[in-house]
Amino acid sequence: MPLNRATLIRISTIDKCLQNHYRRWTINDLIDACTDALAEFEGRSTPVSRRTFQNDLALMRSDRLGYNAPIVVRENKYYEYEDPDYSITHLPLNDEGLDALNSALDILRQLQGFPQLASSIDTISKLNEQISRHTGSSVHAMDMEHVAGYRGAQFIGTIYDAVRKQQTIVIEYQSFKARQAEPLVVYPYLLKEYRNRWFLIAEKSANRVPQVNIFALDRIHSVEFDKKHPFKKCIA
Incomplete structure (x- = not known):
């Protein structure tokens, strides 16, 4: 099933948080980060529920998208990647993950005129590069992200x-x-x-x-x- 934009925003936010090793992340910290991200990019004021967050973690930990994210809980409180170098952008994709990311990236490409998303462009570009390699395309996917010449x-x-x-x-x-x-x-x-x-x-x-x-x-x-x-x- 293709990822919708809200799910991709939440998963990307969780990934960025867990890559930040200078902070220890509780479940409430991660939920707040996801809620803030959705408020910023989708205008949603409703807090992310624990059930939704747990579903996102299960999706990241599973092989459904090819992530198998090594998310562990330390001291029954703090979430982190067991492998400190892990990121969802570093992995090859299975077919279902490829279809899901293609759909989600089509949506995110429409938002790249927003400077608020500048920190996400590198992640999106890496995902596009994986798609390009997976399909054998000789054209870098990140070159397709820019809408050239639109005045305004x-x-x-x-x-x-x-x-x-x-x-x-x-x-x-x-x-x-x-x-x-x-x-x-x-x-x-x-x-x-x-x-x-x-x-x-x-x-x-x-x-x-x-x-x-x-x-x-x-x-x-x-x-x-x-x-x-x-x-x-x-x-x-």
């Missing part, structure tokens, strides 16, 4: 933070009919991808009547946070 992609991370934290921003925007860009104070509500283009759904502070506006990211020249105007929540 550099603003995705900043706007994402503004939407999630409900912060007002100033965008320098040039509409299709305008000869030059103009600064607009907006309240960002949602980032939307549609047919390989990104759009910001927001409301201009200058609106006399509450109205949702749509801005194409490839028409935005710059984005800055605005501390002068309090954020206005969407009433729709």
Whole structure:
């Protein structure tokens, strides 16, 4: 069964935690780390349950994805890899693991415009390299991760933070009919991808009547946070 994005985020988070040998990880520490990761990348505020966490550990320890992760519990409290050099990114994949990771990586590739995921790019790249070797492909999978030439992609991370934290921003925007860009104070509500283009759904502070506006990211020249105007929540 293919991994969904939430499962991959949790497993990757657990793997990163257990690779950090400068800290001892209790079950609550690992659950909190997984909960924070899901809140950051999926906007989920519901804590990860112990049952879900235990299922993730069982999946990592099993041969279902080819991991056989040597996760042990020390002093009946602290989780760690018995082999300190172990990582799920260091192992060959079985067929089911290959299918699962292909599906999950297809999803994660869509998120790589987010600077918040920079620490995960190396992990994703290594997983892609394993897929490339497993399939005998001569093309490095990591070369496929970058979306080349999309104007406005550099603003995705900043706007994402503004939407999630409900912060007002100033965008320098040039509409299709305008000869030059103009600064607009907006309240960002949602980032939307549609047919390989990104759009910001927001409301201009200058609106006399509450109205949702749509801005194409490839028409935005710059984005800055605005501390002068309090954020206005969407009433729709």
